[in-house]
Amino acid sequence: MINSNWFNSMFIGEVAARSLNFLWNPRMWSRRAVSSGLLLTASLYVLLPSVSRAFNVKKGPLSIEESKRLDRFTTGLLNARNDCFLNSSLQALVPIESLTTYLNQFVEALHSVDEGQVFELERLAPLHANLIKLLHELQSLIVKPQTVSAKNIVKTLEDTLRRKMSSDQNDAHEFTQILLETLHSEYIKLQSNIEIGSFPFEGVSSNYLMCLQCNKYSQTIHSPFLMLEVAVPGNYSEKLTDLILHSQDEIIEGYSCLYCKVNMILKNEKYLNQLPEYSQEEQSILNFLRNQILTLYINDDLPADVSFYVDHYSKNGCVTANFKSNIIKKNAVIKEPASLIVHLSRSIFNGATITRSACRVEYEQSLNLQRQVMINDAFERTEPIKYELKSVVKHTGSHVQGHYQCYRKKPDLMKERNTDTIVNRSPMIKKYSQDKFDASKIESIITGTSKRLYKRIKSLAAYPYWHISDTNVKEARTTDVLSEDKYVYILYYEKEKP
Ligand SMILES: [Zn+2]
Structure with missing residues (x-):
């Protein structure tokens, strides 16, 4: 964990x-x-x-x-x-x-x-x-x-x-x-x-x-x-x-992180800078990667040729295919x-x-x-x-x-202090409004009920479920x-x- x-x-x-x-x-x-x-x-x-x-x-x-x-x-x-x-x-x-x-x-x-x-x-x-x-x-x-x-x-x-x-x-x-x-x-x-x-x-x-x-x-x-x-x-x-x-x-474990691989390649290339002769194609891929690295996601989709280059890069002991890192999946x-x-x-x-x-x-x-x-x-x-x-x-x-x-x-029932009328403060489904119980004794939702007017029902406080x-x-x-x-x-x- x-x-x-x-x-x-x-x-x-x-x-x-x-x-x-x-x-x-x-x-x-x-x-x-x-x-x-x-x-x-x-x-x-x-x-x-x-x-x-x-x-x-x-x-x-x-x-x-x-x-x-x-x-x-x-x-x-x-x-x-x-x-x-x-x-x-x-x-x-x-x-x-x-x-x-x-x-x-x-x-x-x-x-x-x-x-x-x-x-x-x-x-x-x-x-x-x-x-x-x-x-x-x-x-x-x-x-x-x-x-x-x-x-x-x-x-x-x-x-x-x-x-x-x-x-x-x-x-x-x-x-x-x-x-x-x-x-x-x-x-x-x-x-x-x-x-x-x-x-x-x-x-x-x-x-x-x-x-x-x-x-x-x-x-x-x-x-x-x-x-x-x-x-x-x-x-x-x-x-x-x-x-x-x-x-x-x-x-x-064992994730192949794109950012890490590109970073490895660019560092290695910096080190090798003056040595090899680059093809025009490789030169343009490297330029592309240098431009992209700052905004690169670890699972970005790259153009096919660039992606192939990154995945198969192997120079001077720097082999991207061997690189694996651990990642966290966050939700x-x-x-x-x-x-x-x-x-x-x-x-x-x-x-x-x-x-x-x-x-x-x-x-x-x-x-x-x-x-x-x-x-x-x-x-x-x-x-x-x-x-x-x-x-x-x-x-x-x-x-x-x-x-x-x-x-x-x-439901959130309360008793009116003066009349002992029970008030249901929980919202109820509106359809079919003929309650089985005598509806005149129950007012449905009353908004903004004042605490002074209403008191708790003891049984409900003791047994809320x-x-x-x-x-x-x-x-x-x-x-x-x-x-x-x-x-x-x-x-x-x-x-x-x-
Ligand atoms: Zn990484």
Whole structure:
């Protein structure tokens, strides 16, 4: 692992970009792993039905029947076969405010057009339309246990990708990637039809190489990403931020650096200066190199004759073909997503079999990262970015079988001091506004709520999360969520508002 003090704040790995390319290709729907990233992206599977296993709702006076509290229950998802990977992945998206705000732009567009155009927009973006319906149900405040099905989401994905979701296609990370990728391709289509802001999960990383011999750079390549891939080692424990930082740099040995080779040639020629008779062709190549060297990238494309000359240069013991140096592959986030999804790849390949890393990955409610500011493709400075934890998907079991569950942040409810009216300060999906609960008792988003008028809800302060295992919902403390270090599989963070 390299520790570069001058440049220590990138947070996107190459694997993420690779996986992204793979997932942006719908033909790969039935494949399980990226060939080049096989070990890192191998999936965690579910083979057993997951109903209620190892997950018992505490029996209390209010646990089964109704609760007066609006933060006691939330809607669970049916598990028809081995759907816990799907249910957990979808539940995790519910509290992501930037997603809600983003989808509401689509809702507004639907409201502002006539019926025929509604049909056209829903045809363009069927996953948007169905996700809006589902998230609306999952965001609605309820007073007693309730369950819905996510089968429309599966059907939409199957129709869009013209593939059946196979019964062994059940890794939560893979499902989430495919879901995001499909949403993103719909987003591209929507952009030319409605006014819509940026896609909440899309970030841009910039990847480049630096030669450790000459300290020169390669040209920079910008790649979009939707999810951050982090490989979890077989160690006893690691901090999430360390894993993220370390996943960004990679040392490559035996690189044939163009700058170093040209530099060698020009130094050697300076030494040999008066000795040989140059052909006109060689003279012009050398002049070309002298002119270019100051602006040369370590992987520049040179004209074929120059390139051949550089690669086959051999004079006076100076042989460029023998020259190799070590380089660092750097990955930097230059545009961070509003919502950062981090996948902890826990699969370890020992040469024969794949096992699951039980490394304890310590994570906090706050995630402090840094954005690289690049000017003219050169590193300029870093700027801090702060993310806040919204959801966690955990996986228990082995590499080949297990169960997925989700922790999801409750909405930001407060109580009006005078009337005891509950106010939901989290944005909610706008469509289908008939709440199951008596809507008159809930005001939806109130902006600029004064603290004097509202008070905290004690149960929500004590239990800020729901722990959801398919249809079973119980309340969870922050410490419950953060103690899942052995089982945490996907983390959902949202950028803190300034
Ligand atoms: Zn070099």
